[in-house]
Amino acid sequence: MKAPPLHQTLEASAKFIRKKISWxxxxxxxxxxxxxxxxxxxxxxxxxxxxxxPNFPVSTVESHKGELVFGTIGGKxxxxxxxxxHGYEGYSLQEVTFPIRLLAYLGAKILVVTAAAGGMNLKYxxxxxVLISDHINLMGLNPLIGPNDDRLGPRFPDLxxxxxxxxxxxxxxxxxxxxxxxxxxxxxxxxxPNLETAAEYRFLRVIGADVVGxxxxxxxxxxxxxxxxxxxxAVVTDLCDPDHLEPCDIKEIIxxxxxxxxxxxxxxxxxxxxx
Numbered sequence: 001m002k003a004p005p006l007h008q009t010l011e012a013s014a015k016f017i018r019k020k021i022s023w024x025x026x027x028x029x030x031x032x033x034x035x036x037x038x039x040x041x042x043x044x045x046x047x048x049x050x051x052x053x054p055n056f057p058v059s060t061v062e063s064h065k066g067e068l069v070f071g072t073i074g075g076k077x078x079x080x081x082x083x084x085x086h087g088y089e090g091y092s093l094q095e096v097t098f099p100i101r102l103l104a105y106l107g108a109k110i111l112v113v114t115a116a117a118g119g120m121n122l123k124y125x126x127x128x129x130v131l132i133s134d135h136i137n138l139m140g141l142n143p144l145i146g147p148n149d150d151r152l153g154p155r156f157p158d159l160x161x162x163x164x165x166x167x168x169x170x171x172x173x174x175x176x177x178x179x180x181x182x183x184x185x186x187x188x189x190x191x192x193p194n195l196e197t198a199a200e201y202r203f204l205r206v207i208g209a210d211v212v213g214x215x216x217x218x219x220x221x222x223x224x225x226x227x228x229x230x231x232x233x234a235v236v237t238d239l240c241d242p243d244h245l246e247p248c249d250i251k252e253i254i255x256x257x258x259x260x261x262x263x264x265x266x267x268x269x270x271x272x273x274x275x
Contacts, residue, residue: 007149009098010105013055017106020046021070024107025079027275028100028228029268030219032084032115033250034257035235038265039080042071050083056102057095059083068099074272079103086214088193093143097222101152104226110167110275111223111230112268116257117211119236120201121185124210126239127260129175129182129267131168132232135217136188136209143218144225153225162224167231167275174271180263185210187234189217198242211236233267235260 031038050056050066059066065082072078081103085096100111119128148155168184175182188204190196192214196204204212211234223230237253237260239246 005149006101007151009055010102013053013102014105016054017048017102020048023077025070025103026077026108027110027112027272028079028081028103028108029112030081030084030100030114032215032235032257034116034237034254035114035261035264036065036082037261038073038268039067039069039082041265041269042069042073042078042080044069044071046070056099057085057091059085060089074269076272076275078272079106079108084215084219086193087139087141087191087218088214093139093141093218094146097143097218100219100222101226104223104228109229111219111228113216113219113230113232114264114268115187115213115216115232115234116237116253117187117213117234118195118238118240119211120205120240121210122241124183124236124239126236126256128236129180129260129264130185130211130234130236131171131182132163132187132216132234133168133184134163134186135220136186136207137217137221139189139191139217141191141218143222153227157221157225159224162220162230164229164231167229170274171231171233171267171271174274175267178266178270180267182267185234187216187232188212190214195238195248196240198245201240201242201245212240233264235264
């Protein structure tokens with residue numbers, strides 16, 4: 001059976017949400033692995049389990065709660081994704097990014113993406129916050145492949161400035177005010193789910209990447225396509241020095257992300273009113 005048009009699918013999902021929420025979120029926030037505590041700072045008006053939303057994927061990754069939280073934080077009406085989706089879970093990138101399309105369809109003009117990432121820049125330490133200045137897509141896939149609906153965005157979206165200079169400057173200024181150390185860096189997206197070899201880390205450093213992860217870029221591509229203004233922050237959860245590479249597992253990644261989480265939460269909450 002042929003799938004219904006994307007616009008029609010979005011409308012069905014939005015109709016379900018609008019039964020409880022009559023207002024449009026100003027900003028959408030995506031919380032990465034181990035970074036779910038920001039949702040606790042929201043003055044909650046409604047919570048939706050991913051399982052209940054028509055056409056929505058379901059989180060399968062440890063530490064991803066799988067809920068959409070609508071409410072207010074930093075004086076902004078927001079929707080927070082507690083958990084995201086990844087290609088390595090078996091979802092297509094169109095499925096991975098459907099939630100971003102839905103949040104933009106509901107009215108969110110700003111997209112804040114966060115992610116746990118491996119740090120390849122040798123000046124980084126575990127727990128470092130990195131403002132994403134640009135990205136490299138090495139997933140070998142793109143969520144914009146296929147028929148384009150001009151009502152949602154252009155066939156050939158421009159990516160000369162995927163991350164908003166205005167929003168980055170606000171986050172930088174806020175970080176200085178709150179004395180939260182923040183660096184800038186280039187995020188490279190790979191499909192996963194394995195971590196990289198030493199040779200792969202060397203290659204990624206040579207092509208200009210500072211941090212590596214298995215998410216974020218597909219969401220940003222769709223956010224750009226939908227006309228959203230985007231800012232991203234990665235948390236360095238493991239060090240990827242190919243000459244001194246140590247084994248790492250998901251429990252360590254979640255632990256480090258959890259320790260850095262309060263600083264990230266404060267940074268986002270304090271920046272939101274200025275967006």
